[in-house]
Amino acid sequence: MRIDVLTLFPNMFAEVLGTSIIGRAQENKIIEVKLWNIRDFARDKHRIVDDTPYGGGAGMVMKPDVLAACIEHVKTENSGKVIYLAPQGTVFNQDRAKSLAREANLIFLCGHYEGIDQRIRDYWIDEEISIGDYVLTGGELPAMVVIDAVVRLIPGVLGDQASAQEDSFYNGLLEYPHYTRPAEFRGLEVxxxxxxxxxxxxRKWRLKEALRVTMLRRPDLLQNRQFTDEEVMLLQELAVEHREEGR
Ligand SMILES: C[S@@+](CC[C@H](N)C(=O)[O-])C[C@H]1O[C@@H](n2cnc3c(N)ncnc32)[C@H](O)[C@@H]1O
Structure with missing residues (x-):
């Protein structure tokens, strides 16, 4: 997969994308990440990338001419969809990560300050993604979050692909608890x-524990689930256990 990131702060990405699993995916040429400094596309002598908002108000808005020049240049190298990270975007989740992992090319645009001129959003952006209902300083951390979640789902990136399939959300459940050696630690047993x-x-224990933690912490995830016969049986067992614990 070829990923291009458009940002005012390319240095923020080096450590995160160059380390561990994502770093190895780059070394192994499973992904190629190219960082673009939006400021390089400013044509005036001060290389200005933002301006005050029409209508007044606080903050600065990233300029459409600079952004369009940057996006259009990147599109000559990457034919993927242009994704703008924005609090107004569709909230990112594992299903969106799975579908993005099937793309061959992606372009991420990181906003900063008050955000970007609306005309770029209307005509140059294919999709907007939010990483949650809160506001960050810039789109760099959200882009890294999305890239990390997507790249680890590309076949060959994780040593054992099955591990991604057992992770929380992959099959609509939170994951079961993990333990490692020693079998007894300060009196606490596995x-x-x-x-x-x-x-x-x-396998059965893990499925039951995944159902338990999902039921307790994220019952919303179970609402539209098509339960298997085995899951229905395990849920009945859990209901009995909880009733007994409540006594
Ligand atoms: C300070 S924010 C701008 C917030 C904007 N004025 C608003 O109220 O929606 C600057 C940039 O951070 C990024 N950003 C902030 N929060 C985000 C979130 N929850 N998800 C994705 N991107 C976010 C966007 O790229 C945005 O352009």
């Missing part, structure tokens, strides 16, 4: 079943 070596019992 559930016996995980030490049993019985793969079928472990």
């Amino acid at each position: 559930p016996d079943i995980l030490l049993s070596g019985n793969h079928e019992l472990i």
